[in-house]
Structures are given as C-alpha cells and as structure tokens.
Amino acid sequence: MIITTKALVLSKLRYRDNDLIVKCYTQHYGVLSFLLRGVLKSKKGLTKTAYFQLLSQLQLVIVHNPNRSLHTIKEAKINHLYSSLHTNMMKSAIVMFLSEVLTHTLKEEEQNDTLFSYLETTLLWLDNHSDCSNFHLLFLLNLTKYLGFYPEKIHLEHDYFNLQDGKFETKQVGDYAVSGENLILLKQLLGTKFDALSNIKLSAKQRQSFLNLILLYYELHLGGFKKPKSLQILNQVFN
CATH class of the missing domain: 2.40.50.140 (Nucleic acid-binding proteins)
Known part of the structure; x- marks a missing residue:
C-alpha cells in the first residue's frame, strides 16, 4: 500500500x-x-x-x-x-542525544497524533530559540506523559518524590526518593512551559545531576532502557 x-x-x-x-x-x-x-x-x-x-x-x-x-x-x-538544529554545536549535541533516547523509547507501530505533534512542535521550538541549555530536561520530563509515567502533580508540597512510583510523598520510602535541589527543580519544571525555560538558571553540575535523575526515572519505568552513549558528549558540550 x-x-x-x-x-x-x-x-x-x-x-x-x-x-x-x-x-x-x-x-x-x-x-x-x-x-x-x-x-x-x-x-x-x-x-x-x-x-x-x-x-x-x-x-x-x-x-x-x-x-x-x-x-x-x-x-x-x-x-x-531547520535553520540551526544541525549547525549549532549545542543544538546538534541535544539532537544526537534525544534521537538516541527516542530510538530506544518509541517502539509502537501505530498512529499516535498527540505524541507526533509534541515531537514536531518542540523540535521547531528548539530550532527557533537560542537559549537551549535546559531544553532536553523539560523535553524528557514532558515526554513521559506520552510514555505513561508522567509524575503525579498532586501533593507538590511534599518533601520527597518517589521515582519508582512517580508521586510525591511525605517521607523517604525505598531507594529512589528525590529531595533537595533535584526536587526543587522537578517541581519548577512540572509547572514550566518551554517559553519560560530561560528563567531557570542552572550550573553544569545541577543540570547533569537532574539529567541523571530523569534517565534513572526512564530506566525504572521502561524495561531495557539504558543511558544513551551520547550522554558524555552532551555533558561535555554543556560543561
């Protein structure tokens, strides 16, 4: 056909x-x-x-x-x-990284218009904006909506986030409880749109720490998911 x-x-x-x-x-x-x-x-x-x-x-x-x-x-x-996605060094590193993540997470052979639209529009946003240092963090977090394990946004006031269960809790339970700076950033990103990303200022160390957290979240919820080989290149570019 x-x-x-x-x-x-x-x-x-x-x-x-x-x-x-x-x-x-x-x-x-x-x-x-x-x-x-x-x-x-x-x-x-x-x-x-x-x-x-x-x-x-x-x-x-x-x-x-x-x-x-x-x-x-x-x-x-x-x-x-695209005007810059494949010529800008930072954006090229993001593209390499995200293409590897998507290759290992998108498996279904069926139509999903909402997911396709999300990918299409966010990549166009990246192409058209110069401040892209935190793009991949919000992209991966929002992608979990379409993969079935987006964090529960109720009880945002709680002091811990359980990566395994995907929800906020009052106390540390198990081996995958998030607190401190990563918890603060997670709460920020859950309420942030791409156009407001430039308001979030992170050091290279903070960015890498949160990215490792998100990748662990993917590992816990997607069978067989492994950290992308291009992660090292991405971290070097944004160091």
Whole structure:
C-alpha cells in the first residue's frame, strides 16, 4: 500500500557498501524502518541522504507492507527546514542525544497524533530559540506523559518524590526518593512551559545531576532502557 505520511528521522545505519537503513517515527504508522538501496553510490543519492539527518522532519511517500520489517521510500522531501538544529554545536549535541533516547523509547507501530505533534512542535521550538541549555530536561520530563509515567502533580508540597512510583510523598520510602535541589527543580519544571525555560538558571553540575535523575526515572519505568552513549558528549558540550 502506498501512503503519504510525515516522519521524524530517529537513526540511520550503513548497510552493505551503498545502502542505508533509516528508522523513522511516522505520523500514520509509528516506528518504521526503511531500506534505501544504493543511496551512497551516486552524487544524486548523497544529496538524498542529506534529508535523513537526525530528527529531520520529512514528508514521505512510502510503500507500506505490514508483513515486512523494512519498507520502501518512493519519495522524500523536507517538511520543515531547520535553520540551526544541525549547525549549532549545542543544538546538534541535544539532537544526537534525544534521537538516541527516542530510538530506544518509541517502539509502537501505530498512529499516535498527540505524541507526533509534541515531537514536531518542540523540535521547531528548539530550532527557533537560542537559549537551549535546559531544553532536553523539560523535553524528557514532558515526554513521559506520552510514555505513561508522567509524575503525579498532586501533593507538590511534599518533601520527597518517589521515582519508582512517580508521586510525591511525605517521607523517604525505598531507594529512589528525590529531595533537595533535584526536587526543587522537578517541581519548577512540572509547572514550566518551554517559553519560560530561560528563567531557570542552572550550573553544569545541577543540570547533569537532574539529567541523571530523569534517565534513572526512564530506566525504572521502561524495561531495557539504558543511558544513551551520547550522554558524555552532551555533558561535555554543556560543561
């Protein structure tokens, strides 16, 4: 079946000498993988590969076969042309990191318009704003809404947050109780929109500490989730 769908590029992998396997999150079918045959062979093909940079927003005409693991792209074009996402060093580090997180968290092969819209609009926000040092923190926190483990916002006045249960508590229970600076920042971010992120001032140490906390939260709620390999690069860029 031939369909047209929006798509976000999650990852790409060289296959054999001249082929690419590209994994995308599509608006109509969720996560799909595509085999681009011979795309590295010619200059025309190399131009085409430029479309498939990490987290690029595309419009694809695809041949979808539910019985196959690899699908075919008949036509690809840029849906939103980024102005800075792949050229700004800080934003490029965020893109590398978030694409790895999304590759390991987005598994479903079904339509989810609200999640697709969240990814689409937040990436456009990142492309259009210069102050991006805390973007990935709020992005990951809000992403948990769509993954099913967003923190319960009742009892924000309590002194601890239980990472395992995803709720605020009056006392420290178990091994995953959050308090102190990370708790304060969590409460701030739960009430913050992207346009207000510049009001939150963090040191590199505070940012890394909270990011490690969020990644632990993902590990506790998503089976098989591991810290992205690009985390070290991200921390170096924002140090």
